[in-house]
Amino acid sequence: GQNIDQPTEMTATEGAIVQINCTYQTSGFNGLFWYQQHAGEAPTFLSYNVLDGLEEKGRFSSFLSRSKGYSYLLLKELQMKDSASYLCAVLDSNYQLIWGAGTKLIIKP
Amino acid sequence: IAGITQAPTSQILAAGRRMTLRCTQDMRHNAMYWYRQDLGLGLRLIHYSNTAGTTGKGEVPDGYSVSRANTDDFPLTLASAVPSQTSVYFCASSEPGANVLTFGAGSRLTVL
Numbered sequence: 001g002q003n004i005d006q007p008t009e010m011t012a013t014e015g016a017i018v019q020i021n022c023t024y025q026t027s028g029f030n031g032l033f034w035y036q037q038h039a040g041e042a043p044t045f046l047s048y049n050v051l052d053g054l055e056e057k058g059r060f061s062s063f064l065s066r067s068k069g070y071s072y073l074l075l076k077e078l079q080m081k082d083s084a085s086y087l088c089a090v091l092d093s094n095y096q097l098i099w100g101a102g103t104k105l106i107i108k109p
Numbered sequence: 110i111a112g113i114t115q116a117p118t119s120q121i122l123a124a125g126r127r128m129t130l131r132c133t134q135d136m137r138h139n140a141m142y143w144y145r146q147d148l149g150l151g152l153r154l155i156h157y158s159n160t161a162g163t164t165g166k167g168e169v170p171d172g173y174s175v176s177r178a179n180t181d182d183f184p185l186t187l188a189s190a191v192p193s194q195t196s197v198y199f200c201a202s203s204e205p206g207a208n209v210l211t212f213g214a215g216s217r218l219t220v221l
Contacts, residue, residue: 030208031208033209041215042199042213042214042215043210045209045210045211048209087151089152095208096167097208097210098151099151099152099153100151
């Protein structure tokens with residue numbers, strides 16, 4: 001079966017750095033996405049990786065290793081507004097998105 | 110403001126009743142999707158439509174139906190609601206050739 005694993009919950013301190021991991025086992029791979037979802041709101045797109053390596057976008061970076069079936073989302077200079085759930089999703093060989101259950105990130109002052 | 114509008118925002122429904130969740134987009138996206146989101150689970154695809162006039166089944170289609178009469182509208186119908194359909198429902202769309210989804214604000218449905 002297809003599976004996306006990410007930690008259920010993480011806690012970090014304002015101003016610090018946090019890394020949210022995602023491992024996947026899917027039938028084929030056509031890209032990996034990270035979305036941010038604030039409580040009670042819709043998911044919003046953060047990043048897309050299809051090749052190995054690091055993609056940087058402001059305070060957020062996303063890394064992919066296809067050989068290891070692994071990605072992480074790195075958030076720097078954490079702000080209180082970064083408190084949200086972060087969803088990892090993989091586009092499989094049929095171009096269907098397979099979603100992880102999400103990681104709830106709690107930022108403490 | 111360009112985007113996706115869902116209605117209703119929230120609804121409490123008696124089991125056995127019929128319910129239609131509405132979804133309208135003004136971005137002229139060809140592809141549209143309906144997902145449900147339940148605590149502890151990833152988003153699960155119910156139905157999708159790659160273009161007006163066509164629809165397809167996702168991971169959890171049973172008990173749901175959709176139609177796509179035009180590009181903008183993609184309603185989701187529960188013919189006879191059951192308590193296990195209590196969930197938050199998200200409509201989404203994507204541009205042709207792209208896989209980045211734009212989501213609506215969601216419809217919270219409670220079936221008693």
